[in-house]
Amino acid sequence: MAAHDDTLAGWHGARSLRLAERLRGAMPEAPHRGLVREGVLRRAVGLTLEASGCTAPLGSRCRVATSGDRWVDTEVVGFSGDRTFLMPTGDLQGLLPNARVIATRTKGEVAVGEGLLGRVIDNDGEPLDGKGPIRAEGYVPLAGTPINPLSRQPIEESLDVGVRAINAMLPIGRGQRVGLFAGSGVGKSTLLGMMTRFTKADVIVVGLIGERGREVRDFVEATLGEEGLRRAVVVAAPADRPPLARLHGALRATAIAEWYRDQGLDVLLLMDSLTRFAQAQREIGLSVGEPPTTRGYPPSVFAKLPALVERAGMGADGHGSITAFYTVLTEGDDQQEPIADASRAILDGHIVLTRRIAESGQYPAIDIEQSVSRVMQDITDAPTREHIRKLKRMIAAYGAQRDLIAIGAYQRGSDPVVDEALQRWPAIQHFLGQDVRESSDVPASREALARLLDGGAGQAFPLNPNNAS
Numbered sequence: 227m228a229a230h231d232d233t234l235a236g237w238h239g240a241r242s243l244r245l246a247e248r249l250r251g252a253m254p255e256a257p258h259r260g261l262v263r264e265g266v267l268r269r270a271v272g273l274t275l276e277a278s279g280c281t282a283p284l285g286s287r288c289r290v291a292t293s294g295d296r297w298v299d300t301e302v303v304g305f306s307g308d309r310t311f312l313m314p315t316g317d318l319q320g321l322l323p324n325a326r327v328i329a330t331r332t333k334g335e336v337a338v339g340e341g342l343l344g345r346v347i348d349n350d351g352e353p354l355d356g357k358g359p360i361r362a363e364g365y366v367p368l369a370g371t372p373i374n375p376l377s378r379q380p381i382e383e384s385l386d387v388g389v390r391a392i393n394a395m396l397p398i399g400r401g402q403r404v405g406l407f408a409g410s411g412v413g414k415s416t417l418l419g420m421m422t423r424f425t426k427a428d429v430i431v432v433g434l435i436g437e438r439g440r441e442v443r444d445f446v447e448a449t450l451g452e453e454g455l456r457r458a459v460v461v462a463a464p465a466d467r468p469p470l471a472r473l474h475g476a477l478r479a480t481a482i483a484e485w486y487r488d489q490g491l492d493v494l495l496l497m498d499s500l501t502r503f504a505q506a507q508r509e510i511g512l513s514v515g516e517p518p519t520t521r522g523y524p525p526s527v528f529a530k531l532p533a534l535v536e537r538a539g540m541g542a543d544g545h546g547s548i549t550a551f552y553t554v555l556t557e558g559d560d561q562q563e564p565i566a567d568a569s570r571a572i573l574d575g576h577i578v579l580t581r582r583i584a585e586s587g588q589y590p591a592i593d594i595e596q597s598v599s600r601v602m603q604d605i606t607d608a609p610t611r612e613h614i615r616k617l618k619r620m621i622a623a624y625g626a627q628r629d630l631i632a633i634g635a636y637q638r639g640s641d642p643v644v645d646e647a648l649q650r651w652p653a654i655q656h657f658l659g660q661d662v663r664e665s666s667d668v669p670a671s672r673e674a675l676a677r678l679l680d681g682g683a684g685q686a687f688p689l690n691p692n693n694a695s
């Protein structure tokens with residue numbers, strides 16, 4: 227009993243401390259009794275500011291005075307000797323040499339609560355939609371709270387994403403983290419939009435990170451619509467925001483998703499894009515003097531990526547799940563690009579979209595051969611897996627002969643699998659394609675696959691007049 231009382235007293239004590247901390251953070255202009263340290267701005271090059279005389283822990287916030295009695299919010303991103311490196315989390319304007327730098331001792335916190343549903347916010351949690359202030363029910367750390375890997379629930383159920391090719395060929399599990407890999411303009415955002423509309427989830431959290439600003443409105447109004455927005459939270463930090471803002475946008479979206487998951491809900495987290503998140507960290511790392519490694523990415527990028535992605539996934543027992551989709555830009559369709567490579571290694575599956583398929587007019591341009599869902603074994607039964615294998619074999623066999631087929635040099639009869647694929651090709655393309663407004667649930671998708679494979683041989687397809695016998 228005494229122990230219990232002690233715990234309670236300790237808990238109350240900790241809470242008062244936290245409260246005091248927050249109050250102090252809210253009053254940066256009034257430092258007193260050495261609790262808050264003040265320094266001076268010594269150097270400002272690009273987006274990196276150097277202050278001396280203020281002692282603030284890494285990751286904490288400082289405010290820098292600017293001309294016209296304004297403040298710029300910054301975060302401590304590094305130090306060297308008595309120099310503290312800061313980067314702005316907002317616009318950087320009106321800086322003066324020797325300006326006051328005040329450590330506020332607030333750490334990144336994320337306001338969470340039911341009131342976030344239906345709202346569009348920025349990386350600092352400020353509403354962008356003009357619908358008034360958002361009432362917070364609590365605060366969670368921006369960087370999340372790690373889950374003991376042993377207490378995570380396993381992925382056992384399949385999740386309906388409403389896209390036939392994925393539901394049938396690349397089954398996604400509830401709590402899985404998937405990458406959407408493609409070059410620019412191949413249809414990543416559009417596919418993400420489709421899944422936003424059709425996926426069966428309690429809450430959808432969308433992080434629009436480092437992409438075009440105009441896409442934010444488009445996503446909110448056209449993709450989500452009024453109906454979709456009701457169960458969604460959108461965090462937007464487009465390309466024109468400073469790198470820390472983009473970084474925080476991704477962290478905030480993840481923290482909000484975590485909070486809903488911990489309320490026992492099934493959350494769908496969509497991040498467009500993971501590459502921009504990595505690039506934001508690259509800008510920060512390089513500007514504080516980290517050494518560049520592959521393609522200019524400093525080592526911290528390869529630490530931040532798994533730290534972000536590991537926060538999604540199944541929750542601890544009794545909690546909900548976060549199924550996450552991250553778009554990854556593969557520049558010049560290079561699948562070995564360092565961010566693509568690192569992401570592939572930490573995600574539980576990847577869906578590759580290729581330009582060749584998009585150019586042939588098939589959307590979504592999913593390349594079944596290159597895509598993998600690593601939880602397929604756990605969420606499908608043997609007959610389903612056999613169907614998937616069969617169609618994959620056909621697509622692969624067709625792919626190996628594609629050039630010959632294109633010029634009419636393939637001889638029918640050389641390979642029975644290719645012959646079958648040839649015969650069914652229009653049906654296969656029809657099966658893999660899907661209009662953005664059309665949805666196909668898991669049973670319908672699996673049935674379509676079964677029909678495609680078992681149904682009569684389909685109509686013969688006069689592939690090439692020279693070759694058609």
Ligand SMILES: Nc1ncnc2c1ncn2[C@@H]1O[C@H](COP(=O)(O)OP(=O)(O)OP(=O)(O)O)[C@@H](O)[C@H]1O
Binds near residue numbers: 411413415417
């Ligand atoms: N399912 C689809 N049906 C029809 N057209 C599509 C589809 N998906 C993509 N497109 C076409 O491709 C274009 C680019 O799509 P989208 O913006 O989704 O690509 P992205 O990969 O997100 O591009 P970026 O790398 O520039 O962000 C669209 O404007 C549209 O014309």
Ligand SMILES: [Mg+2]
Binds near residue numbers: 414415416437
């Ligand atoms: Mg896009």
